[in-house]
Amino acid sequence: MRDCEVLVVGGGLTGLSCAVFLAWHGVDCMLVERHTDLLRHPRQRSQVPRSLELFRQVGLEPRIQAARIDFAGPTEYVAVRAETLAAEHTRLDQQDDARRSAAFSPCTGTPIDQDTVEELLRDRARELGARIHFGTELRDFEDGWAHLRGPGGVDRHVRARYLVAADGADSPTRRRLGIKTEGPGDFYDLLSLMIEADLRPALGGRTVHMAYLDRPGPRTFLMALDRDGRRWVFGTADDPDAPTPDERRCVELVQAAAGIPVPVRIRPQIPGTTVTRFRVGASVAETFRSGPVFLIGDAAHLMPPTGGFGGATGVQDAHNLAWKLAAVLRGDAGLRGDAGEALLDTYDEERRPVAHFTMRQALARSKFRFGDEEPDEIIDRATVMLGYRYGSSTPVDAADLNGQPGTRAPHVPLPDGRSTIDLYGSGFVLLTGPDGEEWAGEWAKAAEALSATAFSLEPEAAKRHGIFPRGALLVRPDGIVAWRGLSPAKSTRTHGC
Incomplete structure (x- = not known):
């Protein structure tokens, strides 16, 4: 080494x-x-x-x-709450x-x-x-x-x-x-198993990808791993100080969650390990x-x-x-x-x-x-994952991302089939409006020092980035807007960028 x-x-x-x-x-x-x-x-x-x-x-x-x-795409994903998998289901939004x-x-x-x-x-x-x-x-x-x-x-x-x-x-x-x-701190340890069990009789023809259950105890779930109802992840709240349950006890826990006495096979997760615990908090x-x-x-x-x-x-x-x-x-x-x-x-x-x-x-x-x-x-x-804004505690609705400093630069399709997202990664990128030639001289030395490249946007794309035809936007390697100028004489920048 x-x-x-x-x-x-x-x-x-x-x-x-x-x-x-x-x-x-x-x-x-x-x-x-x-x-x-x-x-x-x-x-x-x-x-x-x-x-x-x-x-x-x-x-x-x-x-x-x-x-x-x-497996299920996001638009067909079915999550339910129930006492057991075999019991009545309440579908969750x-x-x-x-x-x-x-x-x-x-x-x-x-x-x-x-x-x-x-x-x-x-x-x-x-x-x-x-x-x-x-x-x-x-x-x-x-x-x-x-x-x-x-x-x-x-x-x-x-x-x-x-x-x-x-x-x-x-x-x-x-x-x-x-x-x-x-913050609130630790809640419980999650005991988790990878299992093979035919739970179709418990489903009774219903589709379930994630079930939040009351049995065998609080914080129990069954997560489907296939479309056939035969491979699952089982989890339940567990006492971290309790001994690791043996295979017989693990099977009993799964059967209690399913609500029917079905054969259960426990699959390994790490070589030599079938039971894992995760901290939840x-x-x-x-x-x-x-x-x-x-x-x-x-x-x-x-x-x-x-x-x-x-x-x-x-x-x-x-x-x-x-x-x-x-x-x-x-x-x-x-x-x-x-x-x-x-x-x-x-x-x-x-x-x-x-x-x-x-x-x-x-x-x-x-x-x-x-x-x-x-x-x-x-x-x-979408807002949780895309709408955070550095330097502000208030997120921006994903639909309203338009080049605000501190936010993720918006996705706009380019004429060559790429996205503006594809412009970022290796260095800073200076985006200019269609009439932004004045920025070339203004940013020549700074662009060189930042290893920045320049890219001219078409009118509609510039508008989506919140810049006028003579405006410009500087985007960091991580795709976050560092600075925005409406014209060479007016600009704004973000905290810490």
């Missing part, structure tokens, strides 16, 4: 995404994961349009689409906005198991030059030295300029740093940065799984941080010393408020679907 510029700790969805984004920007990156292999559990069963936009930048969207599962999202993105929500996405991310990270080491645990990180323990208990020390902690809700890195969390770290260490994903924010917001938010964390680390490491536009530190500080300033907002939305959906109590206002998914 040789030294690296950035060490990523944690080989789940967020950590692997970070490794891909860093390597794509040319950063010398190494990822370590204490488990010996990826977790074989579907968890988040789809990728939202915003995640697909980010994966599209690094060449992964076609692979994800090719690996999509033959899923706040479905799949058709609404299609107008705002060139990407569509894609049904695909998270473990499949993680395989694709691992392979892409390696293709791009990232070094991935499973069975390797971070023991300590101090003064730029990482103490790693690999297979066979072999200890190694490597140097790294920065460390990115994607090591989960119980993040040992966050605990070592003494970073506390804010709602909290956000008090800071996402401590010197050269950054928190992303569940290490930074824990969200109820309802809605699939945790994974999507983690991918956006990784994307936001990766271009900033790359820019500082390359010294773009003089980003060294205090200037580089100021840019890296914006990671916490931008992403932590988004995490608080998204956590509240995930919590509201969890309360609604389990019928616990009256939830807070539920905002449509």
Whole structure:
């Protein structure tokens, strides 16, 4: 193991995404994961349009689409609440906005198991030059030295300029740093099983993709893994201090949820492991940065799984941080010393408020679907995933995104068949109106320093970006609007951008 510029700790969805984004920007990156292999559990069963936009930048969207599962699309997804699967069902409003999202993105929500996405991310990270080491645990990180323990208990020390902690809700890195969390806190541990059981008799011809159930106890669910009603994920609230149930007890739990005594086969998730526990709660770290260490994903924010917001938010964390680390490491536009530190500080300033907002939305959906109590206002998914605005606590309705500084630049189809979303990723982009030639001289030196490229929009596209024919818009590598000018004499910029 040789030294690296950035060490990523944690080989789940967020950590692997970070490794891909860093390597794509040319950063010398190494990822370590204490488990010996990826977790074989579907968890988040789809990728939202915003995640697909980010994966599209690094060449992964076609692979994800090719690996999509033959399962319910967002518009046909059926969720119910019931005592058992065999009992009477109450259908739940899923706040479905799949058709609404299609107008705002060139990407569509894609049904695909998270473990499949993680395989694709691992392979892409390696293709791009990232070094991935499973069975390797971070023991300590101090003064730029990482103490790693690999297979066979072999200890190694490597140097790294920065460390990115994607090591989960119980993040040992966050605990070592003494970073506390804010919010409601931990709710319960979720005991989860992958099962094969023919539950069609319990369904009685009904279609169910997700069932929130009262038995064998609170917070129980059955999530279908196929269209035939034969493969499922079972989950229920569990006492973290209780011994791991044996196979006989696991079968009894599943049968109680189904409401009928059917044969049940428990499938492995990690080599040698059939039962897993996940922490369920709602909290956000008090800071996402401590010197050269950054928190992303569940290490930074824990969200109820309802809605699939945790994974999507983690991918956006990784994307936001990766271009900033790359820019500082390359010294773009003089980003060294205090200037580089100021840019890296914006990671916490931008992403932590988004995490608080998204956590509240995930919590509201969890309360609604389990019928616990009256939830807070539920905002449509497109606005949650696309409408956040850096520098403001108030999101922008996805339909109203029109180039406001601090927001995601809107999707507009281009004459060549691409989307404006496809212009972003590797560097800054200066979008000008059709009569924006004056900006060329004004921005020549700045554009060179920022490694920016210029692109002239047609009148309608310029209008969708909130600029007049003589206006311009500067978009960051992560697709966020950094600045907007109505004419060379009038402009606005966003906090921290």
